[in-house]
Amino acid sequence: MDKTKLSVVIFILSESIFFIFLIAAYVFFHGRHLQGMDAHAFLDVPRTGFFTAILLASSVTMMVAMMFFRKEKFRLMSFFTFLTILLGAIFLYGQGSEWWGLIQQDVTISRNLFGATFFTLTGFHGFHVFVGLIMLTIIWGFTLKGNKCLPKENAVDSISLYWHFVDGVWIVVFTVIYLWK
Amino acid sequence: MNEAVLVPEVNESLPSIRSNEGMLAWVASVDHKQIGILYLLTALLFFLVGGLEALLIRIQLFFPNSAFLSPEMFNQIFTMHGTTMIFLVLMPMLFGLATYVVPLMIGARDMAFPRLNAFSFWIFCFGAFMLNFSFVSGGSIGNGAPDAGWFAYAPLTEVPFNIDPGMDYWALGILGLGVSTLTSSLNLIVTILKYRVPGMTMTRLPLFVWMVLITAFLAVFALPSLNASAILLLFDRKLHTMFFLPQLGGDPVLWQHYFWFFGHPEVYILILPAFGVISEVIPTFSRKPIYGYEFVAGSAVAIAFLAFGVWIHHMFTVGLGQGIYFVFAATSMLIAIPTGIKIFNWIATMWQGNIRFTTSMMFATAFIIEFTVGGLSGVAFATIPIDWQLTDSYFVVAHLHYVLFGGTVFALFAAIFYWFPKITGKKLNERLGKWQFWLTVIGFNLTFLIQHFLGIIGMPRRVYTYPDEPLWTPLNQVSSIGAFLLGIMVLMFLVNLIYSLKRGEIAGDNPWDGSSLEWATSSPPPPENFTKVPPIKSRRPLWDINHG
Numbered sequence: 001m002d003k004t005k006l007s008v009v010i011f012i013l014s015e016s017i018f019f020i021f022l023i024a025a026y027v028f029f030h031g032r033h034l035q036g037m038d039a040h041a042f043l044d045v046p047r048t049g050f051f052t053a054i055l056l057a058s059s060v061t062m063m064v065a066m067m068f069f070r071k072e073k074f075r076l077m078s079f080f081t082f083l084t085i086l087l088g089a090i091f092l093y094g095q096g097s098e099w100w101g102l103i104q105q106d107v108t109i110s111r112n113l114f115g116a117t118f119f120t121l122t123g124f125h126g127f128h129v130f131v132g133l134i135m136l137t138i139i140w141g142f143t144l145k146g147n148k149c150l151p152k153e154n155a156v157d158s159i160s161l162y163w164h165f166v167d168g169v170w171i172v173v174f175t176v177i178y179l180w181k
Numbered sequence: 182m183n184e185a186v187l188v189p190e191v192n193e194s195l196p197s198i199r200s201n202e203g204m205l206a207w208v209a210s211v212d213h214k215q216i217g218i219l220y221l222l223t224a225l226l227f228f229l230v231g232g233l234e235a236l237l238i239r240i241q242l243f244f245p246n247s248a249f250l251s252p253e254m255f256n257q258i259f260t261m262h263g264t265t266m267i268f269l270v271l272m273p274m275l276f277g278l279a280t281y282v283v284p285l286m287i288g289a290r291d292m293a294f295p296r297l298n299a300f301s302f303w304i305f306c307f308g309a310f311m312l313n314f315s316f317v318s319g320g321s322i323g324n325g326a327p328d329a330g331w332f333a334y335a336p337l338t339e340v341p342f343n344i345d346p347g348m349d350y351w352a353l354g355i356l357g358l359g360v361s362t363l364t365s366s367l368n369l370i371v372t373i374l375k376y377r378v379p380g381m382t383m384t385r386l387p388l389f390v391w392m393v394l395i396t397a398f399l400a401v402f403a404l405p406s407l408n409a410s411a412i413l414l415l416f417d418r419k420l421h422t423m424f425f426l427p428q429l430g431g432d433p434v435l436w437q438h439y440f441w442f443f444g445h446p447e448v449y450i451l452i453l454p455a456f457g458v459i460s461e462v463i464p465t466f467s468r469k470p471i472y473g474y475e476f477v478a479g480s481a482v483a484i485a486f487l488a489f490g491v492w493i494h495h496m497f498t499v500g501l502g503q504g505i506y507f508v509f510a511a512t513s514m515l516i517a518i519p520t521g522i523k524i525f526n527w528i529a530t531m532w533q534g535n536i537r538f539t540t541s542m543m544f545a546t547a548f549i550i551e552f553t554v555g556g557l558s559g560v561a562f563a564t565i566p567i568d569w570q571l572t573d574s575y576f577v578v579a580h581l582h583y584v585l586f587g588g589t590v591f592a593l594f595a596a597i598f599y600w601f602p603k604i605t606g607k608k609l610n611e612r613l614g615k616w617q618f619w620l621t622v623i624g625f626n627l628t629f630l631i632q633h634f635l636g637i638i639g640m641p642r643r644v645y646t647y648p649d650e651p652l653w654t655p656l657n658q659v660s661s662i663g664a665f666l667l668g669i670m671v672l673m674f675l676v677n678l679i680y681s682l683k684r685g686e687i688a689g690d691n692p693w694d695g696s697s698l699e700w701a702t703s704s705p706p707p708p709e710n711f712t713k714v715p716p717i718k719s720r721r722p723l724w725d726i727n728h729g
Contacts, residue, residue, distance in 0.1 A: 003293050003375045018405035109420050113430050116422035
């Protein structure tokens with residue numbers, strides 16, 4: 001494994017621990033059935049399920065983009081990178097609108113432990129998605145210029161690894177927050 | 182040195198240290214040697230700050246019922262003393278040493294990510310100054326430094342109990358330091374795994390590099406928990422969440438779990454590189470290869486794994502249940518085994534060696550003794566009833582200083598006397614060094630040995646003053662006198678640094694007849710570290726050449 005990918009893999013391991021602690025905080029308080037954890041009722045599971053599917057689809061498009069990158073078909077790679085960015089952005093829109101809806105109903109980060117754990121966890125995940133989108137946008141910008149400016153395979157591969165990681169974290173978050181009553 | 186091997190990764194041009202003299206050459210540097218020196222100098226600055234805070238504590242405790250410091254001020258001083266010494270002195274000293282020495286030891290030109298290296302240092306500075314800026318941030322008593330102890334137990338750190346901004350600065354500062362340690366560890370891991378010169382297999386790696394590698398992995402897995410804790414605390418204080426606020430359903434014990442999940446591996450982050458230093462210094466000055474290389478490296482890996490399974494021994498008085506406590510008492514005691522193995526390795530290395538007692542070697546030898554005392558009181562604490570009796574007493578203060586001062590600081594002095602010639606080209610003055618050594622040993626044991634007894638007769642830690650109970654006053658006074666001897670020792674060390682920089686004996690490339698690669702290049706090394714690296718055919722490439 002080259003140095004760029006190795007560093008990203010170790011970074012991802014470290015980030016996983018970080019998310020485990022945020023998820024553990026949610027599990028810790030959710031498991032106690034405290035009063036005030038009932039705000040779970042405000043969540044629209046099928047709607048977020050739809051956006052979850054969107055995010056998972058973005059992982060697939062990312063893989064396709066990488067495939068075309070390796071085959072040196074840069075126009076197709078450019079298209080699929082753009083598609084990945086689009087899907088990621090739709091996911092963020094979904095999360096943003098969900099947040100907005102909850103805040104309208106006065107479910108905020110400071111209302112109760114559900115709000116605190118929910119907004120912290122989904123917020124940090126959303127932030128990671130956002131960072132991923134910035135990196136993907138940079139890659140996409142390079143692909144528009146053709147193969148001349150593109151970074152080496154390991155760099156693009158590292159970003160795609162990070163993107164899959166962000167998706168993986170969401171699967172856990174979705175399972176724990178939305179599917180666990 | 183025939184059969185030269187090329188240094189890897191020569192495709193990128195490296196910045197020259199001398200082409201651009203002046204401050205900018207340092208501030209804008211991405212050279213691992215310059216960044217290493219910056220780390221060491223910044224840590225030295227904070228060592229003086231933290232030392233001054235320690236002296237203030239000892240002045241306050243010299244007399245019973247003393248009013249030298251107000252209680253509020255005392256809380257801030259001991260909190261900042263602990264936080265400073267751990268995060269702004271020991272960690273940057275060890276990481277700075279690693280940043281300087283590791284690429285040299287493995288025959289690399291620089292770290293794997295030189296810019297990330299600079300980022301790690303400057304974000305460390307940012308966190309360090311953020312933390313200390315709290316002193317002038319203003320609060321209800323005029324200065325608002327954090328005042329809840331270095332482990333910042335909730336809910337004392339929460340707004341209802343702590344309105345001053347100190348804890349905000351603490352959380353933000355810690356976050357900066359956490360990010361710095363993470364990125365620096367990442368960099369060290371990749372450097373060690375990827376940038377070794379051909380022939381430098383993992384089983385030929387110098388033990389200091391092994392220890393740094395294990396430490397870096399520890400940091401990668403432990404620091405996220407500190408970062409998460411700092412963020413949740415900051416959210417509690419600034420966004421009015423209630424993670425650690427019991428009156429709103431939160432749980433202060435959660436803070437303890439999160440903090441100590443980081444906090445205990447942190448202890449090994451502070452001691453493993455020290456083990457590495459000792460494992461370099463003792464073989465060099467005993468003129469023997471290390472005894473049981475595999476066991477030194479292997480036992481450190483064992484310590485690293487165990488490190489994540491002992492954090493609850495910091496919480497024996499919380500009341501989590503007997504079953505849990507038995508498990509964690511057992512795992513805590515288990516750590517004594519791999520640690521003990523190392524002690525035997527070092528003694529066996531010295532055994533029948535042709536020992537040269539330089540200052541560095543004297544500090545390394547004293548390390549074995551002082552650290553063993555700290556290790557033994559650690560095993561005592563793993564015994565639950567003893568912990569119940571002695572927790573939060575001066576016995577804890579004595580224990581942790583035997584480990585971190587008698588252990589890490591002694592090793593750091595050994596390291597500085599050992600590598601100063603490589604870093605500057607001049608030797609530190611040995612005569613001053615030996616004076617400093619004896620002053621350290623006497624001052625250290627006067628200050629802290631006595632605190633075991635203070636703890637046993639019941640003096641709680643972190644109290645700003647005490648009544649004139651029998652024995653309490655004289656014992657505290659002895660401890661304070663010892664602390665002032667340590668203060669003189671530090672001044673002597675500073676004099677030695679400045680004197681030796683100006684008129685120290687010229688060291689030459691390999692003043693100690695060392696056997697690892699950093700001694701193969703000039704002192705100080707050129708910007709590219711090596712023009713040629715000698716062939717690596719064993720664990721002691723230089724010994725092979727010089728005594729082959």
